Amino acid sequence: MSKAPALKLQGICKSFHQGHKALHVLKGIDLEVKQGELVALIGASGSGKSTLLQVAGLLDRPTSGTIAIAGAEVHDLKDEARSDIRRNRLGFVYQFHHLLPDFTALENVELALRISGVSSVDATAQAKAVLEEIGLAERLNHTPSELSGGEQQRVAIARAIVTNPSLLLADEPTGNLDEETAARVFKLLVSMVRDRGLAAVIATHDASLAAQMDRQLHLSAGVLHES
Template identity: 55%
Template sequence: MSNDVMREAVLTLAGIRRTFRQGGEEIAVLRGVDLTVRPGEIVALLGPSGSGKSTLLHIAGLLERPSDGRIVIGGEDCSRMGDHQRTLVRRNRIGFVYQYHHLLPEFSALENAAMPLRVRGQGRTEAAATAGKLLDQLGLSHRLKHRPARLSGGEQQRVAIARAVVGRPDLLLADEPTGNLDEKTADIVFGELTGLVRGARIGALIATHNLDLARRMDRIVSLHEGLLQAA
């Protein structure tokens, strides 16, 4: 893979391998994964349970180190970074959405959505204004002061999406982002997620079991026996 391609991409994975030891046995989960995600591109990641989708997302998000291979985010090689540098990249360049919203229960919807900006050092008023506009786009302007326990499942996931993109990251990583929602709500929330990502030119890698949602993305790749294949 050329250096020009890596510089242009928001995410490049090259030769990613991940092995685990279970007792005296070595288990290879990822056997040499190559993947490029470009700005504004939404890539669906398919694969059966246990195929390594979450492991691949954790490696791409610098939450887990591979056994071998290169990780380049926004043209910056993160493969040999120390923990502090990896934390800064995650904070400034990557957004995460999970199946379960993982909102902080003691904070309001607005405070949860503004959290990444506050962590970066942005003032409370400015961060709240930015997060408020985003939540308004997601139809939550009347729920800003509500804590997660008072929000529906769809509303909670909208707040989680707002939190993930409020800092305009280069890369969004999502693991079954609508998997905990009913079909109708999942369809609406997924449309809102992809609209925000495309509008901000964020590259996205989204793991899902939902083929209908996968077909609405720009490209589909599938993990099979530790290798990534075009689907």
């Protein structure tokens, strides 16, 4: 029997109201991402990429449509159940790292595991192993202000994958970095996702980065097209 898709969106619409007017950002989005598949989401600024990722990641609710993660429909779940899925089955990387400024790199990554119920000893060991894998063995006890932009984003990647999610969602994960650093960080992200067999949807405006993915989808005027 074939495995259920890591992510399946059907008829996803999302509208926002501005006074008496409705702004239709997503217009009937259908998307299926297979387990282990890497999908690039391309679109101009303001095209709705972030909104689509927020809906897919259960950070926002669609106006209409259905969402299934690993075969389980999740769009109608209550807030506590949605939070549980985000903690244990989803990983997120954003353009800005959103690291806790007073925590070290190790502590920032540990925290993701502790929130998921992992013991302190195991969380430390697992976080350290991922940070070493990502090339930050010498930076474990540095706070974000003591790290370069590329190092900060690598910590954010480690935090996203340390819980072994089934699906990674990344919103312009290298958009705040210079071109050379962005290329290195993106290559590392793709490598670590592939090594773990994760599915991923990664929004980027960079065609050369998108070309490293299995598929490229273009979001324009609220409609999703295969590139």
